[in-house]
Amino acid sequence: xxxxxxxxxxxxxxxxxxxxxxxxxxxxxxxxxxxxxxxxxxxxxxxxxxxxxxxxxxxxxxxxxxxxxxxxxxxxxxxxxxxxxxxxxxxxxxxxxxxxxxxxxxxxxxxxxxxxxxxxxxxxxxxxxxxxxxxxxxxxxxxxxxxxxxxxxxxxxxxxxxxxxxxxxxxxxxxxxxxxxxxxxxxxxxxxxxxxxxxxxxxxxxxxxxxxxxxx
Amino acid sequence: xxxxxxxxxxxxxxxxxxxxxxxxxxxxxxxxxxxxxxxxxxxxxxxxxxxxxxxxxxxxxxxxxxxxxxxxxxxxxxxxxxxxxxxxxxxxxxxxxxxxxxxxxxxxxxxxxxxxxxxxxxxxxxxxx
Numbered sequence: 001x002x003x004x005x006x007x008x009x010x011x012x013x014x015x016x017x018x019x020x021x022x023x024x025x026x027x028x029x030x031x032x033x034x035x036x037x038x039x040x041x042x043x044x045x046x047x048x049x050x051x052x053x054x055x056x057x058x059x060x061x062x063x064x065x066x067x068x069x070x071x072x073x074x075x076x077x078x079x080x081x082x083x084x085x086x087x088x089x090x091x092x093x094x095x096x097x098x099x100x101x102x103x104x105x106x107x108x109x110x111x112x113x114x115x116x117x118x119x120x121x122x123x124x125x126x127x128x129x130x131x132x133x134x135x136x137x138x139x140x141x142x143x144x145x146x147x148x149x150x151x152x153x154x155x156x157x158x159x160x161x162x163x164x165x166x167x168x169x170x171x172x173x174x175x176x177x178x179x180x181x182x183x184x185x186x187x188x189x190x191x192x193x194x195x196x197x198x199x200x201x202x203x204x205x206x207x208x209x210x211x212x213x214x215x216x
Numbered sequence: 217x218x219x220x221x222x223x224x225x226x227x228x229x230x231x232x233x234x235x236x237x238x239x240x241x242x243x244x245x246x247x248x249x250x251x252x253x254x255x256x257x258x259x260x261x262x263x264x265x266x267x268x269x270x271x272x273x274x275x276x277x278x279x280x281x282x283x284x285x286x287x288x289x290x291x292x293x294x295x296x297x298x299x300x301x302x303x304x305x306x307x308x309x310x311x312x313x314x315x316x317x318x319x320x321x322x323x324x325x326x327x328x329x330x331x332x333x334x335x336x337x338x339x340x341x342x343x344x345x
Contacts, residue, residue: 001275006289028334035335042243044328045253048320052261055300055316057269064277065269077243082331089326097322098315099295156275166282174282178274197249198241 001069001156001179002094003109005102009163016159017107023115024088030081043078047086049193050074054090058185066182069152071117072145073190076125077197083118084110112155121148121190137198138191145190146183153179261316265300266309 008016035043050070057065070090075083088110094100101109124147128140157171165171244250272280279285297303297315305311 001273003275004288005291006287007279007284028330031331032334035331037332037335037337038245039243040328040331040335042250043331044324045250045257047327048324049253049257049260051323052257052265052316052320055265055268055319056260057271057273059269059271060274063271065271065273067268067273076241085330086327089330090323093319093322093326097296098300098319099291099298100300102289102291153274165284165287170282171278174278175274178277182274193253194241197244197253199244200242 001113001153001175002091002101003105003112003156003159005104007102007163007165008105008108008159012108012159012163013104016105016111020088020107020110020115023084023110027081027084027088030079031085034079035082039078043082043086046070046074046077047089050086051090051093053189054094060178060181064178066178066185068186068189069113069117069149070190071113071152072121072125072141072148072186073193075118075122076141076144076190076194080118080122083122084114087114087118108156108159112152112159116155117148117152120151121145124148138195141191141194142187146180146187149179149183149186150176257320258317261320262313263309265316266312 050068050073053068053070055067057067060066069087071083071087074086078086091101091106091109091114095103095106095109121144123144125140125144128143129137132140153175154172157175158168160166160175161168161171271277276285279288291298297318300312300315300319301308302311302315302318305314
């Protein structure tokens with residue numbers, strides 16, 4: 001769901017441009033604090049995989065297609081900050097080299113599929129692990145990826161409505177409707193890849209919980 | 217390539233993660249699995265991409281159904297590889313496949329170049345026991 005130039009008005013482009021730039025700056029800063037060297041080639045390869053997978057449009061219903069986005073995959077594997085960095089790199093390369101997604105709406109695309117996609121995917125995954133005590137991780141991963149797509153599509157709908165393109169309720173229904181179907185593909189690919197690359201799930205223990213609570 | 221004990225490395229890194237309060241999977245360090253991911257990536261970008269559905273995606277479908285697809289501006293500039301097809305190549309499969317492989321390679325290179333300077337150096341002292 002790469003937004004092309006012309007769909008959003010100036011205020012939406014500027015607001016999302018600022019949000020997108022801020023999110024990238026925060027993502028890079030957070031990445032610097034947590035990244036271990038052996039993860040570098042893995043992050044680069046997942047970025048290449050996400051780019052490749054995004055090219056594979058699959059038929060959804062009638063004359064419509066959908067494609068993988070990857071925010072949930074990147075953030076589940078490496079955390080949401082790295083997820084934003086990976087997704088932003090993919091979106092910037094797609095816009096500059098492949099003319100996929102407009103330049104004035106680059107911030108909007110980074111905000112919707114990069115930031116919302118990564119953080120919603122990661123948030124649902126984390127919530128699912130906590131609620132189910134680390135059980136049924138494949139189902140949790142599927143749901144996390146599905147939610148990330150639907151949330152990203154709703155964010156696009158809100159931006160379209162805010163730009164006066166069409167009314168919010170119509171935008172939300174249409175975007176979430178199609179993307180709840182596309183999200184099934186996203187969920188399956190994400191669950192498959194995470195299950196393949198995960199050695200085990202690091203569950204949310206009380207020690208790190210209290211530590212985090214004290215630092216907030 | 218380092219010859220670290222994978223068990224110790226895993227323990228150490230999960231300890232680091234507990235410190236930051238992060239919850240995520242312990243990503244595998246097995247080279248064979250990453251090699252498979254690299255091959256899958258190249259096959260997807262280089263070959264399967266040609267067979268991708270040409271139909272409009274979710275957002276384009278919505279734009280078409282609600283009559284604002286024409287609001288999309290034609291770009292005033294031309295990118296190197298517009299629409300994932302390398303200009304000047306006649307074979308449809310080759311121009312898409314090559315575009316995919318080039319894109320995947322660019323992403324690998326860009327993310328490697330960004331993340332390597334951000335990563336912590338391995339602590340050699342602690343590992344020599």
